Amino acid sequence: MTRPKSPVRLEWVDPAVCSTDYRLKIIGRLPFFKHLPPAAISKINNLFHDVDVPADERIYHEGDEAAYLHLVAMGKVKLVRNAESGREVLLDILHGGDYFGSFSTLSGRAHTETAIAQTDSCILRISSRDFDGILADHPDVTRKVLDAVSRRLTESQEIVKQLSAYTVEQRIASALMRLASKLGESRGEGVLIQLPFSRQDLAAMTGSTTETVSRVMSRFADEGWVKTGRKWVTILDMKKLEELISKPYR
Amino acid sequence: MTRPKSPVRLEWVDPAVCSTDYRLKIIGRLPFFKHLPPAAISKINNLFHDVDVPADERIYHEGDEAAYLHLVAMGKVKLVRNAESGREVLLDILHGGDYFGSFSTLSGRAHTETAIAQTDSCILRISSRDFDGILADHPDVTRKVLDAVSRRLTESQEIVKQLSAYTVEQRIASALMRLASKLGESRGEGVLIQLPFSRQDLAAMTGSTTETVSRVMSRFADEGWVKTGRKWVTILDMKKLEELISKPYR
DNA sequence: AAAACTGTATGACCCAGATCAATTAACTGC
DNA sequence: GCAGTTAATTGATCTGGGTCATACAGTTTT
Structure with missing residues (x-):
């Protein structure tokens, strides 16, 4: 039996998405702002600046001065600690x-994690000072x-629990489910996760190694619970x- | 050589500490409120209710409706996930x-962790509704x-990193240092941590077991880096x- | 379409740390 | 001070999953 060909079709990141016109729409849809009147949103929009980031490029690095709050407009971004x-x-x-990034000039001077674009992305950023305003x-x-x-803290504590008390197999299953509900796309036969993300990424999420993740995924595939391919x-x-x-x- | 006798002298929790008079002082010293004028603090004080909790008693349980925000006035409290x-x-x-506890009626209906008094404690609590006010x-x-x-989120992410990438020995060393800087008391010969906390607790903090923690602590003691006893x-x-x-x- | 990458799979081996079991030390209440 | 209880230690054994090595499959480049 031959392996299934990749079903991955990445969203096309049109540079125009970061244009002023589109930004207004994106910012206006954010949970933080969507309840505000159009005038206020428009004013806030002017405080944001857009940055296009190609896949695999660092947006900022652990230890860098935390001067901006960032928003993902388009694409995927991963937060990493080394x-x-x-x-x-x-x-x-x-x-x-x-x-992502820091909320204020008060809460800390340096980023505690590294942000890397997982795909070509469009990022909006605002200075901490302006956001404070x-x-x-x-x-x-x-x-x-x-x-x-608060919600993110709760999620992080859940991860702590899993790392402390779950087996690797359980952590991988749990990570897959989290990714599916957050970033999955319903297809006929199941839920497709196409971040894209590698065994490497999954290992870094579960405190494991590529080899072990690969073995566990093979087991899952043998059981017929998942179908996998490259990324x-x-x-x-x-x-x-x-x-x-x-x-x-x- | 005989083991050193316990240097643990627990703070005496005077029931009076939770009296209205003392509460005003405690609440007025909190980072959240200390910048407010006395009148406002006094008003806030009236919204708090005090609860005395004996050691080892649950304050709330994972899954319970999250109706209050809690403050530790006196004593020690541990947050646990099962x-x-x-x-x-x-x-x-x-x-x-x-x-500890939840900040608002909005951010979630149920507690995601269990709170247990580590010592006899005095807890102040306020309804989420009043705190929203x-x-x-x-x-x-x-x-x-x-x-x-935000600070607590950063701390939690640090723990995630440690659980993912550190050996048990490193996690224990790190936990000891965290506890020392947060709850330690400077004594002549070193920093005493007397929560009280057991090998059990330390194991639950580091995703390990009592036996392993005991072994590692013995090693540390042999090296002369720590002196340990019961709790x-x-x-x-x-x-x-x-x-x-x-x-x-x- | 061949070559060159790069991500994935699998086998062989090994060890940190879990588990099971038994002993000892420290604290508590009488 | 003694009996009873609970925490800590220490030993013996076992195993999940890490590490190392190699082969393989899918994309991408030429």
Whole structure:
């Protein structure tokens, strides 16, 4: 049996997406801002600057001065921390509408993680100073931001739990499900995840290695739960993966 | 050689500490509120209710409706997540002035972690609804809360990195240093950590087991870096522990 | 279409750390 | 001070998953 050809069709990142016209639409749709009147959104829009970033390029590096808040307008961005040992830890994968970077000049001077474009991306950024101004002008925006950060904290704590108490197999199943619900696309036969992301990325998400991830994915494929290829995965049987996680492992 | 007797002297939790008089002082010293005028603090004070919690008692449980924001007035509180396997994961240990619980009626209905008193404690709590009111009245408080949550997110991501990329030995050394800087007391010979916390707790913080923690601690003690006993540790040589962490492990 | 990459798969081996079991030390209450 | 309880230690053994090495398949380039 021959391996399935790649079903990956990446979204075409039109440079025009970052034009002033489109930006207004994107910013106006963000959870932080969408409740604001058009006049306010337009004013906020003027504070943002756009940057086109090709795939695999660093947007900022751990330790860099944290001068901007960033928004993903188009494309995918991964947040990474590098351990002294050289091992790379993947903290999160972001897509359209997600924020990253620092919120304020107060909360810290340096970025604590590295941001890398996973695909060609269009990033909007605003200086921390200007964003502070928005927060001061719009208390309700501050509330929404607080909610967003709280949610991300909860997610991070869930990862801590998984790294502490799950087997690699369970962590991989869990990571697949998270990615599917966040970035997956429903296809006839299942949910396609086409970030694109490699075994390497999945290993960095689960505190494991490429080889082990590859082995586990082969097992999943043999069971008929997933179909995999180069930098993509289709989940065929979500329920089985879920069972794997909830199963008390002794 | 006989083992050193416990140097642990727990702070005496006077029930009076939670009296209205003392509460005003405690709340007025909190980073969230200390910049506010006395009148505002007094008003906020009236929204808080105090609860005395004996050691080892649950304050709330994972899954419970998240109706309150809590503050530690006196004592120590640990935040825990339980994995399906039964393993307990220790997310954080809090002390005087720290917040826990949920910030708002918006950000989620249920607690995602369990809070347990580590010592006899006095907890102040405010309903999420009332706290929402404070946030609405005082935008600057919202900003400070946002900063606090952001900081905690950064800490959580650091833990994720450590669980992904460090050896158990490194994670234990790192946990000891974190505890020392947060909750340690300088003594002549070193920094005493007397939460009290057991090998069990340290294992739950580092994603390990009591036995392994015990072995590692024995090694540290043999090297003369720490002195340990039942539920306490004195760190004698911080530098050596630090070296252990920064050492790229291959 | 052949060559050159680069990501994936798999086999063989090994070790950090989990698990199981038993002993000892420290604290608690009488 | 003694008995009872709970935490800590230490030993023996086992294994999940890391490491190293090699082969293979899919894209991309020429």
